[in-house]
Amino acid sequence: MLGAALSLGGCAHMGAEPWQRDVLARKSMQLAREPAILSFDEHTYFSKEAASGGRSFDGGGCGCN
Amino acid sequence: MQLTEGKVAAALSLLAAGLLAPMAGHAQEASGGTDAGVSAPQRAPNAYDETASEPGTLVADSAVLFYQEDDDRVRAIEAEAGLTWNRSNGSTFSIKGTFDALTGATPNGAIRSNSVERFEPPQQRAKAADGELCPIDGCTSSSGTYTIEPGKLPVDKTFHDRRYAVDVGATVPVAEGLKLSVGGGYSHEFDFTSRSVRTTLAKELFRKNTTVSLGFNYEYDTIRPYFGIPDALGDMGSYSVGKSRLKKVYNVVAGFTQVLTPEWLVQLNYSYGHSTGYHTDPYKLISLVDRSSGDPFFSLYERRPFERNRHSVYFGSKLALGSFVTDASARWYRDSWGIKSVTFALSEHVPIGRSFYLEPGVRWYHQTQANFFRYFLYLDEPTPRMASSDSRLSRFGAWTLGLRGGAKVASNIEVYGSAERYWQYGLHFDRTLPGNLATTDLFSGSKSISVVGGVRVTFR
Numbered sequence: 001m002l003g004a005a006l007s008l009g010g011c012a013h014m015g016a017e018p019w020q021r022d023v024l025a026r027k028s029m030q031l032a033r034e035p036a037i038l039s040f041d042e043h044t045y046f047s048k049e050a051a052s053g054g055r056s057f058d059g060g061g062c063g064c065n
Numbered sequence: 066m067q068l069t070e071g072k073v074a075a076a077l078s079l080l081a082a083g084l085l086a087p088m089a090g091h092a093q094e095a096s097g098g099t100d101a102g103v104s105a106p107q108r109a110p111n112a113y114d115e116t117a118s119e120p121g122t123l124v125a126d127s128a129v130l131f132y133q134e135d136d137d138r139v140r141a142i143e144a145e146a147g148l149t150w151n152r153s154n155g156s157t158f159s160i161k162g163t164f165d166a167l168t169g170a171t172p173n174g175a176i177r178s179n180s181v182e183r184f185e186p187p188q189q190r191a192k193a194a195d196g197e198l199c200p201i202d203g204c205t206s207s208s209g210t211y212t213i214e215p216g217k218l219p220v221d222k223t224f225h226d227r228r229y230a231v232d233v234g235a236t237v238p239v240a241e242g243l244k245l246s247v248g249g250g251y252s253h254e255f256d257f258t259s260r261s262v263r264t265t266l267a268k269e270l271f272r273k274n275t276t277v278s279l280g281f282n283y284e285y286d287t288i289r290p291y292f293g294i295p296d297a298l299g300d301m302g303s304y305s306v307g308k309s310r311l312k313k314v315y316n317v318v319a320g321f322t323q324v325l326t327p328e329w330l331v332q333l334n335y336s337y338g339h340s341t342g343y344h345t346d347p348y349k350l351i352s353l354v355d356r357s358s359g360d361p362f363f364s365l366y367e368r369r370p371f372e373r374n375r376h377s378v379y380f381g382s383k384l385a386l387g388s389f390v391t392d393a394s395a396r397w398y399r400d401s402w403g404i405k406s407v408t409f410a411l412s413e414h415v416p417i418g419r420s421f422y423l424e425p426g427v428r429w430y431h432q433t434q435a436n437f438f439r440y441f442l443y444l445d446e447p448t449p450r451m452a453s454s455d456s457r458l459s460r461f462g463a464w465t466l467g468l469r470g471g472a473k474v475a476s477n478i479e480v481y482g483s484a485e486r487y488w489q490y491g492l493h494f495d496r497t498l499p500g501n502l503a504t505t506d507l508f509s510g511s512k513s514i515s516v517v518g519g520v521r522v523t524f525r
Contacts, residue, residue: 015274020327028113028390028414028422029383031322031332036128036145036519037469037483043143044132044487048511050432050457051398051406053336054379057263057282057316 111388111416112473119523121153128481128519135512138220139169155244156237163252165228170220172509174349174454175213176441178361179501182219184350185210186292187305187366209292218509221348228254242269246280258287267320274324284314290347297368298448301350310343328385338375345369351454352441359500362444367453369437374401390414392426403436404458412469420473428465434458440507456509461491463510477523488512 016024023029032038038055046052109115125148132141147161173184186209213219234248246265252258265280288294293305316338323331345368352361377398384391396408412426435458437451467485474480489510496503 014326015271015324016327018272021273022116023328023385024324024330025116025118026114026385026390027117028111028388028416029330029385030117031330031381031383033392033414034469034471034481034483034519036126036147037481037517039145040128040130040143040515040517041485044513044515045430048457048487048489048513049406049430049463050400050402050404050435051375051377051396051408051430053316053318053338053375054334054377054396054398054408055381055394056334057280057318057336 110419111422112420112479113414113416113422113471114388118151119525120151120155121525122151123524124149124151124521125524126519126521128517130515130517132513132515134169136218137169138511139167139171139224139513141165141167154238157235159232159234161232163228163230163232165226165230167224167226167228169224170222171224171348172456173219173221174346174367175219175352175364176354176361176454176502176507177216177218177505178213179215180360181215182213182361183210184213184219184221184364185302187295187303189293189305218506219350224348226254226256228252242273243267256289256291258289260285261314265318276320276322278318278320278322280318280320282314282316282318284316286312286314286342288312288343288347294343295347295366297345298365298452301364301366303366312340312342312344314338314340330383332379332381334377334379336375336377336379338373340373340375341371344371344373346453346455349453349455351439351452353444354441354502356443356445356499359498359502359505361441365442365448365452367455368451369453370402370451372401376400388416398432402458404432404434406430406432412467422471424469426465426467426469428467429462430465431462432460434460441502456489456491459491461489461510463487463489477525479521480519481521482518483516485515486513487515 027033042052042055125146127146128144130141130143132139132143134140143163143165145161145163147159149157149159151157175182175184209223211222230250230252232248232250234246236244236246239245244267246267247263249260249262251260261282261284263280263282265278267276267278269276287309288311289309294307294310296303296306316336318334318336321333325331347366349367350364351367353363353365354360355362375398377396379394379396381394382392390413392410392412392414394410396406398404398406398408408428408430410426410428412424415423415425417423435453437449437453438455438458439449439452440454440459442448442452465485465487467483469481469483471479471481489512491508491510493506493508494504495507498505
């Protein structure tokens with residue numbers, strides 16, 4: 001999977017040039033936009049569902065599951 | 066110890082004072098001389114079109130969550146406050162503190178009954194005044210015993226907890242395009258303590274259009290139930306078999322982030338987790354049911370495997386169209402307990418005016434049941450090696466509908482929040498079951514509302 005992904009990344013027509021990165025740099029484009037809300041949501045889902053993690057490390061640091 | 070409303074109010078007042086103090090200080094600055102602060106943002110149609118990178122700043126972020134389940138079940142107040150120092154050389158250092166207070170009632174695993182059900186915790190052997198060993202209920206008056214009315218879902222009304230947690234992290238550039246992150250966390254509850262350490266190495270490739278990362282997390286937990294470790298699959302009320310147990314969790318995440326176009330970013334993660342130790346929920350029971358009448362007769366303590374392996378694949382996408390951003394994600398999960406799940410989430414960032422945004426979102430989750438999940442056990446069947454009736458290990462689905470929002474209220478202050486409705490759905494009745502079981506509602510999933518409010522202040 002990593003090999004396929006890296007070859008995808010190396011494709012000449014893919015991506016953005018340094019002068020085209022203004023949209024990617026926006027606050028609204030960040031992967032973890034509001035960390036506190038994400039953290040609360042992850043905590044709730046960790047305590048109510050069997051699956052966890054994916055976006056980052058699983059485990060919850062709490063005895064709620 | 067139960068939380069009183071006064072204590073909660075006092076804690077919130079202190080927190081609110083902490084949140085508002087920096088706002089008061091900066092409001093004057095914002096109204097007095099905003100020219101320098103807004104010269105750059107004026108070029109952006111909306112405040113959230115501004116660049117996220119702010120080297121040379123100290124960011125204080127505080128937020129509070131109010132969580133309430135329907136039918137007076139779990140209520141939680143969770144507050145967190147953090148500081149992040151973004152250095153001009155690209156390194157960041159962060160510290161975050163979290164406080165949770167939980168009260169209410171949580172399902173104990175037993176099924177509904179047509180008669181009053183009485184539940185009791187494990188008995189502990191403790192030293193009496195005369196030195197003799199005796200059940201703790203006999204030496205003190207502490208209880209944990211409760212009854213449930215006919216037809217009602219058996220819930221443990223004595224459920225309450227508080228959690229204090231701290232997390233520290235640092236990210237430093239170690240070479241061109243290579244960053245090392247390290248961190249650690251400590252979390253303490255009345256009956257649970259967790260310590261964790263983590264490290265991640267991330268490498269940017271192909272003119273920063275590709276980022277690959279590899280992270281490792283180790284967590285070491287101690288479980289100390291209020292009434293000791295119950296005798297797994299032993300009778301309710303029997304003597305506990307110890308005071309505490311351990312659990313260790315190892316987790317590896319391999320990540321890949323790719324810029325597809327100047328407006329489109331995707332992320333792919335693979336995560337593997339391995340845990341060993343005490344996975345059993347010491348507060349959960351499982352009903353023993355009479356096969357002819359279909360009525361619960363008694364309860365046993367549940368038992369889960371000593372080991373669990375988890376695999377998940379996460380895919381995320383961020384696509385900008387003007388100042389709008391569509392966020393879509395999916396996760397596929399399976400573990401060695403036989404649980405498989407899928408999760409899909411979709412939200413849309415909608416800019417409003419110059420300083421606001423709203424973000425409606427929807428999430429759908431579905432899981433299959435663990436291979437040792439049972440709603441109940443029959444009295445006349447051999448006791449299985451493992452059994453749990455915890456609804457979180459059952460087959461169910463869940464929806465979340467939510468609305469997030471934020472506003473940049475001054476050049477260095479943002480407020481944000483969210484309101485979400487979460488509800489689980491699943492099997493209620495199995496008409497093929499014998500006797501009264503056919504008309505017994507087996508479902509114990511939850512519905513909840515959560516509301517978050519937060520403020521972020523940037524010091525330059």
